[in-house]
Amino acid sequence: MILALAAALAVPYAGTAACGACHGEIAKSQGGTAHASALKAGADGRWAFGSGVQAITYVSQVDEDSYLEHGLSWYRKADRLHFTPGHEDAKGVRYRTFAADSAIMRCFGCHSTGTVRLAEGRKLQPAEPGVRCEACHGAGGEHAKKPEVGNIRHPGKLDAAAVNNLCGECHRMPPAQGVATNWENPWNTRHQPVYLSQAACFLKSGGQLSCLSCHRAHSDEPMNVEAKCAECHAKPRHVTAVGKQRCVECHMPKVEASEWLAFTNHWIGVYELPLTPRNRLRPRAERTRGGLTPGLRKQVGEVFERGGGFRAIGSVGFFGDR
Numbered sequence: 001m002i003l004a005l006a007a008a009l010a011v012p013y014a015g016t017a018a019c020g021a022c023h024g025e026i027a028k029s030q031g032g033t034a035h036a037s038a039l040k041a042g043a044d045g046r047w048a049f050g051s052g053v054q055a056i057t058y059v060s061q062v063d064e065d066s067y068l069e070h071g072l073s074w075y076r077k078a079d080r081l082h083f084t085p086g087h088e089d090a091k092g093v094r095y096r097t098f099a100a101d102s103a104i105m106r107c108f109g110c111h112s113t114g115t116v117r118l119a120e121g122r123k124l125q126p127a128e129p130g131v132r133c134e135a136c137h138g139a140g141g142e143h144a145k146k147p148e149v150g151n152i153r154h155p156g157k158l159d160a161a162a163v164n165n166l167c168g169e170c171h172r173m174p175p176a177q178g179v180a181t182n183w184e185n186p187w188n189t190r191h192q193p194v195y196l197s198q199a200a201c202f203l204k205s206g207g208q209l210s211c212l213s214c215h216r217a218h219s220d221e222p223m224n225v226e227a228k229c230a231e232c233h234a235k236p237r238h239v240t241a242v243g244k245q246r247c248v249e250c251h252m253p254k255v256e257a258s259e260w261l262a263f264t265n266h267w268i269g270v271y272e273l274p275l276t277p278r279n280r281l282r283p284r285a286e287r288t289r290g291g292l293t294p295g296l297r298k299q300v301g302e303v304f305e306r307g308g309g310f311r312a313i314g315s316v317g318f319f320g321d322r
């Protein structure tokens with residue numbers, strides 16, 4: 001692990017300030033996103049994970065060998081502290097900094113940009129907190145010195161599946177072939193690429209639908225998703241009265257993973273109405289197709305997650321690393 005860290009240090013990251021010198025507009029806009037504030041250093045040595053759009057979880061170093069994920073997180077929906085997902089009390093969960101599954105390193109990995117260094121006292125020190133330029137564009141030191149089209153990744157030139165994978169590096173990969181995903185676990189809907197990869201819209205549109213069809217790269221300002229639907233579905237055939245509801249209310253329903261956190265089901269499809277909590281988990285045709293027995297389901301858990309690191313929690317069976 002220490003060797004891997006040392007090797008990674010050789011990768012030439014430039015940092016957002018350097019990119020911003022030439023791409024000022026983008027840097028300004030991107031600086032205002034939830035991505036940019038996905039991690040912040042607190043004055044008291046605590047790290048705040050999560051921008052606060054939905055929640056913030058605190059993490060702090062306990063000693064040279066361990067970090068603590070605090071047992072209480074702040075939730076916007078409630079505007080107060082409540083148990084962190086996966087926790088059953090306020091004590092918090094202690095992680096060994098260099099455990100085999102490197103759970104705590106992985107928190108920093110997805111919530112920061114560039115190389116996570118080891119500072120004095122075996123403190124983890126991310127190069128740049130938050131999801132910034134080079135998290136998506138790759139190390140850009142060469143490009144910043146000598147800007148050329150060919151020496152930096154432009155995700156706009158990738159096909160839909162490759163964009164799904166790029167975003168999936170953090171939002172989680174589509175399941176590998178032959179790997180089971182537990183669709184009954186509402187927590188899994190937070191892994192948007194996994195769900196989008198199952199949708200007929202994604203599979204049958206010849207690579208025209210990607211995360212970028214509905215999300216801006218450098219801003220959280222919502223796009224007109226209904227207009228997107230209309231590009232491919234000018235006149236959907238409805239028997240059901242749809243009224244003035246938005247397409248996504250029925251075809252991409254919100255799923256409550258807990259009392260305080262909700263995600264959008266990215267498996268665009270026809271869901272059984274009325275939209276009870278269970279009916280929101282999978283399109284109706286899938287729900288009646290059988291699938292896993294409840295017992296097996298518990299064992300399978302989220303096996304699509306690469307690298308392991310699962311924690312068991314009460315009623316939902318398994319809960320991936322956030």
Ligand code: HEC
Nearest residue numbers: 014018019022133137140141143144147148149152153154
């Ligand atoms: C010294 C100015 C400068 C800096 C610093 C710089 N860029 Fe660029 N960048 C450019 C210019 C100029 C172009 C357009 C090149 C062209 O069209 O030939 C460009 C193009 C790009 C492109 C599009 C590439 C393509 O395939 O069309 C991306 C993406 C990009 N830059 C990202 C970054 C990132 C990320 C950083 C920081 C790591 C960065 N740039 C730093 C000047 C800069």
Ligand code: HEC
Nearest residue numbers: 034035038050051052053110111131135167170211215220
């Ligand atoms: C380096 C990891 C990483 C990558 C790569 C990444 N994301 Fe994210 N993304 C995050 C994290 C962490 C958050 C949570 C931010 C927060 O705390 O609210 C997030 C949040 C989001 C949100 C929610 C924003 C909001 O307003 O709440 C969207 C949408 C999103 N990402 C889309 C994308 C897309 C599209 C891509 C690919 C082009 C992508 N992300 C690539 C880590 C990543």
Ligand code: HEC
Nearest residue numbers: 049050051054055056057106107110169170171190321322
């Ligand atoms: C594989 C990448 C990855 C790892 C590892 C990871 N996160 Fe995240 N995290 C994300 C993404 C992506 C989001 C955005 C989820 C969303 O809103 O859809 C997120 C969101 C969050 C949020 C905002 C609230 C929420 O649940 O959406 C908090 C808080 C958070 N993560 C804390 C942590 C902590 C603490 C750890 C380590 C124990 C961790 N994360 C590990 C990728 C990761």
Ligand code: HEC
Nearest residue numbers: 016019020023026027030131132133135136155156212217
């Ligand atoms: C969440 C991933 C993500 C982050 C973070 C990100 N970008 Fe991008 N960037 C993209 C994607 C995706 C595209 C392609 C957009 C498209 O073609 O629709 C892109 C395109 C670009 C382009 C070329 C096209 C254009 O809009 O001019 C430049 C330059 C660029 N990004 C610079 C930056 C800089 C500078 C930062 C940091 C301030 C940054 N990006 C942060 C994903 C990201």
Ligand code: HEC
Nearest residue numbers: 200201204205208209225228229232247248251268269270
């Ligand atoms: C890039 C084109 C494209 C976009 C954008 C798109 N779809 Fe689709 N969608 C398709 C294709 C192709 C199919 C498969 C049609 C078939 O099987 O004949 C499909 C199928 C569907 C189905 C039937 C589901 C099933 O499993 O058979 C629904 C419902 C649907 N789309 C709704 C939507 C909604 C709502 C949106 C906007 C949020 C949307 N689509 C955006 C291309 C698209």
Ligand code: HEC
Nearest residue numbers: 164167171190192193196210211213214225248262263264
């Ligand atoms: C057909 C349109 C569409 C596509 C394609 C799409 N999204 Fe979304 N996404 C949405 C909508 C609609 C929301 C809900 C926005 C809201 O509530 O304001 C959303 C919300 C999100 C959120 C916020 C958390 C949540 O689940 O509500 C994240 C993160 C996200 N999308 C990531 C992605 C990623 C990564 C991809 C590519 C794998 C992607 N999205 C593809 C429409 C789309």
Ligand code: HEC
Nearest residue numbers: 229230233235236237238239240241242245246247250270
């Ligand atoms: C009130 C919930 C609801 C809303 C809102 C809604 N739909 Fe549907 N949609 C359904 C149901 C249910 C079906 C299955 C057929 C039926 O019962 O009408 C369906 C079927 C579909 C299909 C598959 C049938 C076909 O034409 O191939 C598509 C595509 C579709 N809807 C797209 C859309 C789009 C685009 C919008 C927004 C303009 C939208 N829907 C709004 C509930 C809804």
